[in-house]
Amino acid sequence: MDLVDLGAVVADPELSGSAAIETARSLDRACRELGFFRLTGHGIDPALVDRLAIEAQAFFDQPDEVKAEVAMSRAGAAWRGWFPVKGEITSGRPDRKEGLYVGEEHPSDHPRVEAGTPLHGANRFPPGSLGPTVLEYLDAIRPVADLVMRTTAVGLGLPARWFEDNLTAEPTQLFRIFHYPDLPDNETSDEYGVGTHTDYGLLTLLLQDDRGGLEVQRPDGTWFDVPAEPGVLVCNIGDMLDRLTEGRYRSTPHRVRNTSGRSRLSFPYFFDPSWDAEVVPLPLEGSPPADDGERRWDGASVHAWSGTYGEYLTAKVARVFPELFASVRAGGGSGHPGSGDLR
Template sequence: MDERSELPVIDIAALVGGQGNRRQVAAQIDRACRQWGFFYITNHGVSAALERQLEEQSRLFFSRASADKLKIAMVRGGRAWRGYFDVGGELTSGVPDCKEGLYFGQELPEDHPLVHSGTPLHGANLFPDGMPLFRSAVLEYITALSELGHALMAGIALGLGLDETYFARHCTGEPLVLFRIFNYPPAPPDDHSWGVGEHTDYGLLTILKQDDTGGLQVKSEAGGWQPVAPIPGTFVCNIGDMLECMSGGLYRSTPHRVLNRSGQARLSFPFFFDPGFYARVGPIAGLAATPSDGHERWDGASVHDWQGIYGDYVLAKVGRVFPQLQQAVL
């Protein structure tokens, strides 16, 4: 497999800095979303020092003994659905993934209205003892990526011919932000276990930081698998099921997967910028819809058969990933 990526690299300085041709950047994002559903971004404004600290602290955490990591196991996170899971603890299409990881989200106090009302996926994060730099890096990164998510969704709105505040007004005024840190152990040469199997993301937009290991692959329109090689100073972005739904199929939620053949551990940091939990999602009026055939998707389903409250959609999906924890949010 050719390790060079064909995905476009888009300079988004005009979206995050306010100087430059925003509509020109939006047009590039629009083309990428129509052709691939994936693209790289550069000049995104996130501190390189923060990224380094996050990666260093994550490696320190995953180097800890299993018993130490399990002190913040997801079973302790309750309805907020936060914490650590061990290798094989997360499922994709019912098959255990070859990775361990941490689930985080926006840090909310007990008296926040969404927490007080018992809304799933909202609350306080679980952090390991004795790692204050890890906690600060995670929370600072969530804040930075939330701002970046708003900027990118403004660009996506412009690319669709909408007012740039469209998504903020309709579904991301108070977005559901979910952050994961995954550690993929190296797969032995004769082992074909997937770090994560073929899947699509649930929400609007994923912003991915990956280390320099490689292993991410995206499915092309022709059906082949294209590597998404790490490029220093960039994030990888991809759209999710809800943006395919809202765009009427103009944009596609593209399948992707991970296989770590590097011989070393691989870190990845996906950040999900999604509609608010109680936001109602459906096709945007006025777009030239071209819904995809559900049988073309990896799971035989169609996101165009669904519309409603985003929280209902995401809970159904996440419940299949961690079926043993599903009762915690019912």
């Protein structure tokens, strides 16, 4: 899996010089060949990363009844807070992980909060310093996402700020802290930490510990282990960038199985189109590959739907937390899954 150093782009955020443009070529190659790459030179403070990991582990070490004080089930349509092990479903099976769902802080008078739109609202953080540390990390990683998208744009032959100007002026930003416990049958169970899936949006920036467990599927169908390198961001493109490029970039299936003999932490940050954006193909030269329904892990084409990104995302998350979605809809939330089977 390619290693891309973002240092030249950090130093040249408009990608006007040869070093930054060469970085864009490297990233473009990684996106066309696999859809996953490793990222260094991003500039996030290692001390912040250490604090985040320590405070997250302290939260998950608590009894479930304590963590349940900030349960997702108490957050309504915002879908923020903690869920227990096997409380999330991927590919039809419960995941062997627990997690804390986080998003942008939306005030109570935000129009979408007042409308009960899913994934909008206030975060549910436990008492203590974890919440402020998470928000500090989000402030640190957002500029990295912008730079990666600028690099992506230049690699595709577009102006550096194309995504900011057309699709991510107000991006949908979601963050998760996942804890994969050391269950005694992790190696033999037919349940995964996270089952096979692709990510929904534009870009995922993943921070992980040194335990390993992330597996990525190559184009030939075989799987390989992603190196566990604390401080190195693992980046992958999502369904929307696959859709935007008409398959020139592929959203790649991946999964997690924790066989380290220890608990595992991971911190995925999802940088996605604006909620109301309609995601249509980019103005790229050349003919795109054929439609991808048959080659995708789920047999469903990312090109065969219409609507806004918010509708697409709501449908996806509703299938991950079906009981929670049913309760939100019964309570009058305005989010709806849109048309078609998007899972």
